[in-house]
Amino acid sequence: MSETFVIVGGDAAGMSAASKAKRDDPNLEVVVFERGEWVSYGACGLPYYVKGEIQSLESLVSVTPESFREERDIDLRTGHEVVAIDPDERTVTAESDAAAVVQSYDHLLVATGAEAVVPPIEGTDLDGVYTLGSMSDGNELREYVARARSSASFQQPDRGPACRHLEDCVGRVAVVGGGYIGIEMAEALAANDFEVTLFQRGDRLLAGFSEATSEHVIDHLREQGVDVRLQAEVQKLSGSRDAVDAVVTATARIPVEMVLLGTGVSPRTELAADAGIERGPTGAIATDAYRETNVPDVYAAGDCAEATHVVTGKPTYVPLALTANRHGRAVGQTVTGTPTEGGGVAGTAAVKAFDAEAARTGIVDHERARAAGFEPVTETITAKSRAGYYPEGSDVTVTLTADRETSRLLGASLVSEYGEGAVHRSHAIVAALEEDATVFDLENYDLAYAPPFNTTWDPVLVAAKVLGGQLRGK
């Protein structure tokens, strides 16, 4: 009698687990319940679909439901929402349009993902207010873009004085939130000739990146025509005839015809919590190093779960695609007899912002570093992306943070022109963080050098030299 591995949620973590488990043990029964119709899709590509650089939503799907079923022999049930988990009976109950089914499991993976946070303000239910988390969100936004652009009132590139009537506002949009979704959507909308105002609560974009990176990106967005408003907490969205018509802050009322909320995501944990599966300090599902929850044989991975931070060793919540894939895959290995940890997270993130690119990893913020017991020291340098005498290239600005006492690297934030390597250069620092390396270790890394790719000391090494000098007191 073969065992059954049941998975709740058919995106990155769920389908990675399903595929890996089935590959490693073809006799295992693998059942996936997905409440929607799409599985295994690259939500990270949605801004580029809205932008128009990707022509079909289907191209974001890495493996189709049919090939999971037919080629990989996975019992994938789309349109099935799991409404209850019974750990005592080792069953889940799933509902579809047709009926409810009770499915027993030997191993269960909760991979319910995350959902866009809607801020608790007035007006978020008005027409013209969007979030971007799902494929259908992507579809709606692309339809909005097409509709607006085909309107007679869509004037470009100069729309003249501020709109007073809603019809005058066609083409004026707001992005609320300066994280990567907000910035990617600002790019997507500006590229379609919308007039974009970006509202950010604090005085920086890209929380968790360095101040230098934030400033670079703010300047660049403004150069690209985005009206970036800092210290501009949105108090409400106003509307007329059920449609949003303005964003209201403490000091201004900006007429717009569309609002994109890019105000973060929160883990979907209710199903798990109802079954007695514990959440951790971050609010996401707590697991051990193997992604097993407090309930035996029940695992959690992906955007609904916590992970261990490689620098602090503490639980953290960083809902990103690679972690979901990696941890899902690790669970697939574990349930088929090869216990696999799947590793921690460094909070690494990358973003393209128009013609700039930025990456961050580890801990850059001093307050957060102190809270984790470190005494942070930071240096920021700007160097050339290629040899000074080599054609083209751009500046690369690298912020590097370390602990004063141990010289251990804590984190980094980098920014350059798109294509000039801020993101790929962050890979070296991620590796250093994962290996608990010091600034002095990094300073001596024998990184590749040739004039078309960097200066003799790559900007990452320049940053390490300067920070090392400060730690040495020189």
Next chain:
Amino acid sequence: MSETFVIVGGDAAGMSAASKAKRDDPNLEVVVFERGEWVSYGACGLPYYVKGEIQSLESLVSVTPESFREERDIDLRTGHEVVAIDPDERTVTAESDAAAVVQSYDHLLVATGAEAVVPPIEGTDLDGVYTLGSMSDGNELREYVARARSSASFQQPDRGPACRHLEDCVGRVAVVGGGYIGIEMAEALAANDFEVTLFQRGDRLLAGFSEATSEHVIDHLREQGVDVRLQAEVQKLSGSRDAVDAVVTATARIPVEMVLLGTGVSPRTELAADAGIERGPTGAIATDAYRETNVPDVYAAGDCAEATHVVTGKPTYVPLALTANRHGRAVGQTVTGTPTEGGGVAGTAAVKAFDAEAARTGIVDHERARAAGFEPVTETITAKSRAGYYPEGSDVTVTLTADRETSRLLGASLVSEYGEGAVHRSHAIVAALEEDATVFDLENYDLAYAPPFNTTWDPVLVAAKVLGGQLRGK
């Protein structure tokens, strides 16, 4: 009474040591003897000067002799060749056009560099035969390019049937050696409409890179019109009226009017050897971890010296710019009271080849890995440089080698389209090698991901997954 730090050789290692020592101890007397007139120049940029992408030789100079003297207070004596070191008296003797001077030292750095290897075949002394190591080599080659292109017989792009008379051969050139100098010069010459034949002894280009990288580069060079001849050891260069007119191999005689020898470099060690300074197994000057030779207070760094390989822990000879800078700087710190090791080398190298880029690090070659006591296992994967649905991008081919018993990473070789990140991606693997990481460590690195930069699993991680699978027996 202040101490004196004497340096023989004014390029990367020498001037890095001089600058760092003077900065850390302004009271130190720093005397540099350089036999030529150029100091601190980027020899790695010479191919791009010949190509015409860099307009002045001066732009390759990072700091001028004047500013070393005036701003950094370094006693830099160009046009001075050191002809003897007397370790007992702690002096060096230097000769200039004017006179010979005897200079005493408290600390001495030998940074005499390397010179291009001229293969022991007939005809290398003919006119039209060049090497590329020095600024004057660069000048001569650029002059040759200009002269040839201005000749009436320089036909482009199709020169018709093979030349019989020397005049017919204008624009036909040979590059001997398929290392990075050979490849960069093939690019430089082809970009100037020369018809380039590249002769390589073995069946691969880029020794030390993987077979997959070599094949990719060979195919690409051929697409770009370079006549790549493998297994084509040059037996002699023939000439008429003192000028080279053909390259002769065992099977062919190829008429050319110019030959560029890119057949490697060897360390300049005679001066040191005459003074009793020992050479190591590689033939370069042997040092300890602080670059000190067997003679107390005498250091050696840069292209004349060995270094310790981070994977094997054994002496190796990898004459490259970053090591010279890093080790020179470390010696500058050491002689001013902060003993500094400066780290090992991973044999990391990067090359641009027309529209491709490649990097390598560590040990990829199985024979070499076995000689170092490892049992090598290798996997090569090809993945996309950006998300599959994201516009543009190229393939990235990654070869990864590890030790079967310990799973420790040994080396890697990567190739992609230029600008698609093979080189910057190698940084992560260098870091992993420096930290003695395993394939399983690398597999779990939380590398940056966003669709404009990579697939969810960066190609480096894909390679680690596949190699990890092989090591797990799956």
